Amino acid sequence: MKNIVILISGSGSNMAAIVRTAQTQQWAHRLNAQVSAVISNKAEAAGLAFAKEHGIATAVIDHKAFAGEPQPREAFDAALMAEIDTHQPDLVVLAGFMRILTPSFVAHYAGRLINIHPSLLPAFPGLNTHARALDMGCKFAGATVHRVTTELDHGDILAQAVVPVLADDTADTLAARVLTQEHLIYPKVVAQLLAA
Ligand code: NHR
Ligand code: GAR
Numbered sequence: 001m002k003n004i005v006i007l008i009s010g011s012g013s014n015m016a017a018i019v020r021t022a023q024t025q026q027w028a029h030r031l032n033a034q035v036s037a038v039i040s041n042k043a044e045a046a047g048l049a050f051a052k053e054h055g056i057a058t059a060v061i062d063h064k065a066f067a068g069e070p071q072p073r074e075a076f077d078a079a080l081m082a083e084i085d086t087h088q089p090d091l092v093v094l095a096g097f098m099r100i101l102t103p104s105f106v107a108h109y110a111g112r113l114i115n116i117h118p119s120l121l122p123a124f125p126g127l128n129t130h131a132r133a134l135d136m137g138c139k140f141a142g143a144t145v146h147r148v149t150t151e152l153d154h155g156d157i158l159a160q161a162v163v164p165v166l167a168d169d170t171a172d173t174l175a176a177r178v179l180t181q182e183h184l185i186y187p188k189v190v191a192q193l194l195a196a
Contacts, residue, residue, distance in 0.1 A: 002033040002194050005089040007080075007097040008040050012047015014095035014116055017183035018190055019054050028188045029195035036087040039080065041099050059083050063099055077105040084109075091193055094148065095186070103150045113148040114193070116186050118178050120160060121146060125153030130171040130178070141165050141174055143182045145189045158193075159185045 004022070006015045019035050021027060038051035039059045051058045061080050069075040076099070084092060094115040106113065119129035121144040133141045142162040147155035161181035165174060 002031070002090040003036040003087050004033055004091050004093060004190065004194075005037045005039065005084050005087050006035060006093045006095050007084075008038060008045050008047045008095050009042050009098040010045055010047065010096045012038070012040075012045060012050055012095065013179060014182055014186050015047050015093075016050050018093065018095070018187050019051065019056065021187035021191075023054065027191040027195075029191045031191050031194055033090070033190075033194050036089065037084070039083055041076075041080075041097070047096075057087070073100075073102050074104065077102045081105060081108055091190060093186075093190060100152060101148065106148055106150050109148075111147075112193075114158065114189065115146055115148050115153070115155075116182055117144050117146060117153050118175065118182070120144060120162065121153055121157060128171075130174045133165065134169060134171060134174065139165055141178055143178050143185065145185055159189045161185045 008015050015038055022033060022035050035056050037057040039061060040048055041061055041063045043060045043062060048058045061083055063076045066072040066075040090112060092109050092113045120142040124132050140162050142160055144157055145159040146157050149155040163177045163181055
């Protein structure tokens with residue numbers, strides 16, 4: 001059985017899409033894999049309740065608890081790694097996870113760490129992607145699944161989905177259209193990587 005650990009910070013709808021695919025065995029490839037744990041840096045992340053309801057182990061590692069440390073990001077990432085590694089993951093999946101990870105974290109999970117980003121990379125790395133795409137007058141937007149490297153939102157691209165930008169779009173309506181596509185491509189990439 002292969003183990004997937006998913007990191008979230010919020011609603012966790014991409015996590016839920018992967019959990020549903022795993023629990024119903026509706027992978028794009030023949031696969032014996034489970035979501036072993038869902039870990040959030042925010043105790044209030046709505047996705048934690050979904051994970052618990054689906055029988056998945058959850059944990060909260062609050063990044064704010066490390067604010068007093070001399071190297072708060074390193075200390076947070078070390079605690080996160082210790083929790084993740086108890087689940088012996090074959091793949092670590094960032095799904096709306098909002099903390100930038102240190103080089104030591106990235107190196108520790110080299111080859112098994114992926115993210116979904118709500119833009120057509122290399123356009124719009126970083127935050128507020130939908131507002132920026134609208135400001136630029138983009139006619140298409142989308143999402144990218146990529147490997148996580150030390151350079152933010154710059155790792156190898158594994159999959160993309162494209163949606164049209166409509167004349168009356170707001171950042172919220174565009175985000176919702178992109179999110180429906182994220183839920184389709186992310187479980188597929190997870191299956192591809194674990195089948196390989
Ligand atoms: N870490 C590394 N090293 N490389 C990547 O490509 C990463 C990463 C961590 C997260 C997701 C990413 C996205 O899809 C991601 C990719 C958070 C921020 C950010 O600025 C930027 C990009 C992404 C996630 N975070 C702030 C920080 O100080 C906090 C923002 C907040 O809490 O709201 O870490 O877009
Ligand atoms: C998704 O659109 C994801 O691409 C994006 O946040 C949303 C999370 O939704 N990720 C980032 O912006 C990372 N910085 P979810 O929690 O419902 O999966």
